[in-house]
Amino acid sequence: MFTGLCAFPLTPLVGEIVDEAAFARLVSRCADAGVDSIGVLGSTGIYTYLLREERRKVVEAAVEAAQGIPVVAGVGAMRTRDVLACVEDAQAAGASGLLLAPVSYQRLTEEEVYRLYCEVSSASDLPVAVYDNPATTGFTFTDELHGRIAELPGIASIKFPPPAPGQAAARIARLRAVVPGGVTLGISGDWAAAEAMLAGCDVWYSVIAGLFPQTAKVIVDSAVADPSLHASAALEPVWALFRTYGSLRVTATMAEVLGLVEVPCLPRPLQSLDAGGRSKVEEALRLSGLGS
Structure with a gap:
């Protein structure tokens, strides 16, 4: 499951509620294309902005629309209690795997993060992907910590942030040296994906x-x-916007421009791009051949 292409669709809102119909259509697009897995409730899936019941419904809708393709559900939350509740809900809803980021307002210690993964790996039989996203969580994994966590039962993959250009092979080699062979390595940061996949991701x-x-x-x-x-x-015109504005706002704006979701589609106070940014998105879609 944690190999190939894992597609992460946006979780769009209409008003203050999840637009389940639009979300199901996005998931169906991924399934129709034959992706290897579908990741929901990641950063693009706005998981930290949704209540437990909303998150449960998102996973249920994804599993229903995924046409049998494995669904990986994000379960990150501020308190371990809430993480474990999301784990329970994801498993009951039919998710095939879990994605866990160490979410916190107070900066976490390495031991606190390690204990979080210990509890989650003990609470479910579903395989877990470690979500290493320091730009969002404020927590930076050391290679030593990755190695410790990867030894836990059920840890199946590491989703790591984009290395500097030309450094993918070296980054992958350092991770391979500390994690068990059965743990897959996955690249995040779309602009770095081609280099990372060629380097052995x-x-x-x-x-x-x-x-x-x-x-x-x-x-x-x-x-x-x-x-x-x-x-x-x-796709560099799109990658440039991702690096400038962040992938969530750009993705939301692209979905709005293409008429795939209602406008606005993000939970307040988040907003898609303003008129100037929207024009840049339209131009990037045109230049990349994605606008049709």
Whole structure:
């Protein structure tokens, strides 16, 4: 399950509630394209802005629309109690795997993060992907901590942030040296995916695949040769916006521009891009060939 292409669709809102119909359509697009798995309630899935009941419904809707493709559900929350409740709900809703980021307002220690993963790995039989996202959580995993966590039962993958250009192979080598062979390595940060997959990454945890799964599949399916880099380079106008504005706001704006979701689709106080940013998104879609 934690190999190939994992597509992360947006969780759109209409008013103050989850737009389940629009969400199901986004999931169906991913399933129709034949992605390897579908990740819900990640950062693009706005999990930290949703109540427990809303998150449970999102997982249920995803499983129903996924056409048998494995669904990986984000279960991060501020308190371990709430994480474990989300684990229980995800399992009951039919998720095939879990994605866990160490979410906190107070900066966490390494031991606190380790204990969090201990409790989650003991609470469920579902495989767990470690979500290493320091830009959002404020917590930076050391390689030593990754190694400790990866030894826990049920830890199946590490979703790590994009390394500097040209450093993917070295980053992967350092992680391979500390984690068991059965734990897969997955790249986050879409602009770095082609390089990372060519360097030996097992899975691309992809934001762009949540809207354009077939385009992302071209990059993954050709990741044994240079065509992957060319396919990724063609999306540089989008990658540039991701780096500038963050993938969530850009993705939400793209979905709005394409008429896939209602406007606005993000939970307040979050907003999609303003008129100037929206024009840049429209131009990036045109230049990348994604606007049709």
